[in-house]
Amino acid sequence: MLPDNAQKLPKSVKIVWLIHTSIAFVLILAVGLVINSFFLNHWQNILATIIQVIFVLVLLCLLAYALLIPYYYRFHQYVINPHSVSIYKGFFWRQSQTIPLNRIQNVDTVQGPILNIFKLQKLSIVTAANAFTINAIDEKTALQLRDQLIQAARQAREVDTDD
Missing domain, CATH: 2.30.29.30 (Pleckstrin-homology domain (PH domain)/Phosphotyrosine-binding domain (PTB))
Known part of the structure; x- marks a missing residue:
């Protein structure tokens, strides 16, 4: 699918993508911790568990994306x-x-x-x-x-x- 004369992006773009992913990870983790502390202090129910699972899944997806950056770079x-x-x-x-x-x-x-x-x-x-x-x-x-x-x-x- 990729032609032989295709130009690759500079290698430093991998670091930029990693920085963007790290910022998103930290922000989502912070929001998750704030929401988690609110639910643990005020509500003990299935909703709190569902929200915790969603945040963990989002963080795992971001971590997987960060690990796949070298692979993603090859196809951009x-x-x-x-x-x-x-x-x-x-x-x-x-x-x-x-x-x-x-x-x-x-x-x-x-x-x-x-x-x-x-x-x-x-x-x-x-x-x-x-x-x-x-x-x-x-x-x-x-x-x-x-x-x-x-x-x-x-x-x-x-x-x-x-x-």
Whole structure:
């Protein structure tokens, strides 16, 4: 499914994903502990047990996701062709998205605080119907891709309107 010329994301994206997962883990654990202490002090019933089981399951899912980050990284790639951009992602349910260059309306880069620390940016490609993202690529490549895609989209539109 993945073409040979597909570009991989920088390896530092694995650390970014791990940081995001760790933050979510800590926040959910804190909320779970607060809710658990409320239920243990006020209610002793099946509802408290169900909520505890749900929080444990969510935490286990986050832990499993963190352990699968290296595997997930292998399948998150992109390809820029003369006529389209293809984005491949997913590890259990693999997904490929192809965006024709003549349909691109806008290309944005986004950089949050964690991405900034690792000098990465998220590239967002917007069409009339959808927005597609390449999760994290280094700043220099993101700016080059943004300019390349904008120029290619302009040229594709000019070719389409010359007919």
